[in-house]
Amino acid sequence: MIKQLAGRTAVVTGAASGIGLGLARKAATEGMHVVLADVEVDALADAEASVAELGAQALSAQTDVSKADAVDALADATFERFGGAHLVFLNAGVFQAGVSWQRSNADWEWVLGVNFWGALHGIRAFMPRLIEQDEPAHVVITASMAGLMTVAYSGPYVVSKFAASSLAECVAHDLRAQGVDHVGVSCLVPGSVDTRIADSTRNRPDEPPSEAQAPDHYFVADALREMTTTQGRSPEDVADMVFDAVRAGDFWIPTTDSYEELLRPRFDDILARKLPGSAQFD
Numbered sequence: 519m520i521k522q523l524a525g526r527t528a529v530v531t532g533a534a535s536g537i538g539l540g541l542a543r544k545a546a547t548e549g550m551h552v553v554l555a556d557v558e559v560d561a562l563a564d565a566e567a568s569v570a571e572l573g574a575q576a577l578s579a580q581t582d583v584s585k586a587d588a589v590d591a592l593a594d595a596t597f598e599r600f601g602g603a604h605l606v607f608l609n610a611g612v613f614q615a616g617v618s619w620q621r622s623n624a625d626w627e628w629v630l631g632v633n634f635w636g637a638l639h640g641i642r643a644f645m646p647r648l649i650e651q652d653e654p655a656h657v658v659i660t661a662s663m664a665g666l667m668t669v670a671y672s673g674p675y676v677v678s679k680f681a682a683s684s685l686a687e688c689v690a691h692d693l694r695a696q697g698v699d700h701v702g703v704s705c706l707v708p709g710s711v712d713t714r715i716a717d718s719t720r721n722r723p724d725e726p727p728s729e730a731q732a733p734d735h736y737f738v739a740d741a742l743r744e745m746t747t748t749q750g751r752s753p754e755d756v757a758d759m760v761f762d763a764v765r766a767g768d769f770w771i772p773t774t775d776s777y778e779e780l781l782r783p784r785f786d787d788i789l790a791r792k793l794p795g796s797a798q799f800d
């Protein structure tokens with residue numbers, strides 16, 4: 519279990535905004551060196567400056583996590599600059615809603631590319647080096663409550679987040695099966711957090727569908743924007759919770775007080791051979 523953070527190195531994907539920026543700033547206040555990776559260049563430069571202002575040595579790397587080569591290059595740059603990595607936050611994510619059969623392949627590929635392949639590329643780029651490094655280290659994959667529960671009108675996002683949460687579980691099992699005890703894994707499953715997640719298409723590389731083409735996506739994104747901005751936790755609170763949970767060695771890191779209340783009925787429904795109720799996260 520990782521205890522010593524000061525002087526060690528944190529890597530954060532999706533570090534230019536929201537939860538990732540909160541994690542990067544928290545790592546800086548813990549005395550860590552911080553590598554910030556994101557696809558949004560101007561916001562990334564601002565994020566690097568805000569982390570450096572906290573006294574951390576910071577390195578920013580424009581990185582599209584959906585590309586394996588880019589994530590390998592991120593790991594190379596991290597080890598070259600700081601000689602190692604100790605907390606790796608595979609956090610970059612985008613939101614794509616809609617009726618499962620109405621969303622295009624491009625919609626599905628974009629959200630799975632960032633939310634699932636981004637996390638997998640991170641595991642493949644960093645995990646062998648963390649094992650080889652032979653120092654305490656920890657990886658946190660950001661999934662979502664939508665990686666534990668299902669809901670209508672959000673198939674693409676929910677499927678990508680179930681993939682991310684099950685990846686975290688499989689990696690944890692593999693580490694245990696291989697007798698690796700100096701590297702840990704956790705899965706962050708936030709409820710609503712006040713970030714720019716509802717405006718994810720700002721970073722989509724191809725043209726997103728218009729509101730006329732995808733009303734099923736836009737009405738859910740509008741509801742998500744309303745919920746995250748009015749009821750969402752702050753990214754700073756979430757970052758505090760994540761660091762406490764990593765220190766405690768927790769696997770699941772929920773951020774909502776109603777975690778148990780939301781999850782218990784799902785497993786009761788599964789045991790009763792029923793479709794689990796559609797979830798209303800908070």
Ligand SMILES: NC(=O)c1ccc[n+]([C@@H]2O[C@H](COP(=O)([O-])OP(=O)(O)OC[C@H]3O[C@@H](n4cnc5c(N)ncnc54)[C@H](O)[C@@H]3O)[C@@H](O)[C@H]2O)c1
Pocket residue numbers: 531532533534535536537538555556557558561581582583584609610611612613632660661662663707708709710711712713714715716717718721746750
């Ligand atoms: N905000 C919430 O309510 C909430 C709830 C559950 C889970 N999450 C998850 O938290 C994570 C962080 O999102 P957030 O809420 O802070 O949103 P955000 O939009 O504020 O931040 C996400 C960051 O990821 C970056 N990003 C997008 N595509 C990328 C790519 N291909 N490569 C690298 N970076 C990329 C964006 O530029 C942005 O800086 C995501 O995985 C999201 O799914 C958020």
